[in-house]
Amino acid sequence: MTIATPLVDNWYEERETGRQFRIVALDDAGDTIEIQYLEGELSELDRTSWDQASIVEIEAPEDWSAPFDDVEIDDLGYSDPDLHLPDTDDLTLDDVLEDEDKEPY
Incomplete structure (x- = not known):
């Protein structure tokens, strides 16, 4: 009955x-069509x-x-605003000097 490929x-x-939809994936192995x-x-x-x-x-x-207009960036699962940098507020001069002596990555 379908006339569309x-x-x-x-x-x-x-x-x-x-109902309107778009095809998001074709699974030839499972012989299925994923739609949204x-x-x-x-x-x-x-x-x-x-x-x-x-x-x-x-x-x-x-x-x-x-x-998707009301989707927040945080909802997408890849927006981590934390740069994972050390907290520099508590660093002492000794901490900074120790870091200079370490080998780079």
């Missing part, structure tokens, strides 16, 4: 539900379900990033 980063619409709906929900379809569904390729929605 699944391609990563392309947008599609389920005709029966009207416009609302942000992740899901997975097997090839049989894809072939039986009424899915058409569409243009990317105008505001497709809307589900």
Whole structure:
């Protein structure tokens, strides 16, 4: 029933539900298609379900990033503001001189 070929980063619409989604990954080994709906929900379809569904390729929605507008940088999992530098407030002159004697990395 499907007339669209699944391609990563392309947008599609389920005709029966009207839900729009994009393909985020194709797993040839597992014969599955990983999708992300416009609302942000992740899901997975097997090839049989894809072939039986009424899915058409569409243009990317105008505001497709809307589900991620309220995501804070900290929520992304890679924004560590701590530079992991030693606390220099408690250093003495002896500490600084000892560091000069150490071998560089």
